[in-house]
Amino acid sequence: MRRLQLFEFNEAAWLPGCLRALITDYLVCLCRVTRAFHQRLPLLAEAIRHAPRQDRIIDLCSGTGGAWHHLAARLDRMFSHRLKVVLTDLYPNASYQEASSDPHRLKFHPRPIDATNPEDQLEGLQTLFNAFHQFPPAQASLVLKRAVDQNQPIAIMEMLQRRWAMLPLIVLTPLMVLVLTPFIRPFRWNRLLLTYLLPLAPVMISWDSLVSWLRCYRPEELLKMAQRLDAPHYRWEAGSYWYRGAPVTYLVGYPLTSEAPLSAAGQAGAVAAPAAPRAGR
Numbered sequence: 001m002r003r004l005q006l007f008e009f010n011e012a013a014w015l016p017g018c019l020r021a022l023i024t025d026y027l028v029c030l031c032r033v034t035r036a037f038h039q040r041l042p043l044l045a046e047a048i049r050h051a052p053r054q055d056r057i058i059d060l061c062s063g064t065g066g067a068w069h070h071l072a073a074r075l076d077r078m079f080s081h082r083l084k085v086v087l088t089d090l091y092p093n094a095s096y097q098e099a100s101s102d103p104h105r106l107k108f109h110p111r112p113i114d115a116t117n118p119e120d121q122l123e124g125l126q127t128l129f130n131a132f133h134q135f136p137p138a139q140a141s142l143v144l145k146r147a148v149d150q151n152q153p154i155a156i157m158e159m160l161q162r163r164w165a166m167l168p169l170i171v172l173t174p175l176m177v178l179v180l181t182p183f184i185r186p187f188r189w190n191r192l193l194l195t196y197l198l199p200l201a202p203v204m205i206s207w208d209s210l211v212s213w214l215r216c217y218r219p220e221e222l223l224k225m226a227q228r229l230d231a232p233h234y235r236w237e238a239g240s241y242w243y244r245g246a247p248v249t250y251l252v253g254y255p256l257t258s259e260a261p262l263s264a265a266g267q268a269g270a271v272a273a274p275a276a277p278r279a280g281r
């Protein structure tokens, strides 16, 4: 399947925040139901251990918080200190902080942060969940390059795989929206109206899911992009797997700092082979 760069509603500057939240709240719910990213928690923990600053995660393109509502507490158990997650977006919304499931740990940044802007200094593990696919290759490379230039680890995770095996999930998206809507938090009246009375939410979410699928990068494409950065002091791992019916594609890279074990330091310059796509559990 060739990668296609098409338009998505959630990234449109003209989309009112209340409609964007209908899409991103659905993604939060999907992350909660599938726990799709939990399988790579040890890899995320490893990336954090190689961060110059290990107590903070900077999430880019956060929407209403995505996977972090459920991931943060689980990841915390792997450390003796408490992790803080700064959630950033190009279109931040003050109301997201009020709806935060863990306001002390999850902080929504009030200013717009463009994931492709190399000027922003972002200290801590940089993460992008369900968002990297939206950038065309040149911009996507900028996201990786900024992390490398600032010597920070980065984790890209998508609940997507650009393979025909994902087609049934794309076809079923409108139905999934109808079924999951009563379980989406926070409760919003407009969600019910715009789902069951005037089905704008299912239309936007289904379109965005279709386009995300067609735009998603494959593990080998992600690794190639990382290799082109010419960062021999970085260790990269990319792969894809299925978990509880959800497809995942990921790329994680971190600098091999002086704290890295000698054996790992010996691998400097090597790019980890893509993990073989794993069969679902």
Ligand SMILES: C[S@@+](CC[C@H](N)C(=O)[O-])C[C@H]1O[C@@H](n2cnc3c(N)ncnc32)[C@H](O)[C@@H]1O
Binding pocket: 010, 011, 024, 027, 028, 060, 061, 062, 063, 064, 065, 066, 067, 088, 089, 090, 091, 113, 114, 115, 116, 128, 129, 130, 131, 134
């Ligand atoms: C598909 S949503 C993903 C939200 C969240 N990460 C999740 O998993 O639920 C993509 C988000 O990226 C944001 N976005 C689009 N372009 C961006 C950019 N250049 N920089 C930062 N955020 C951007 C949109 O506002 C939207 O909230």
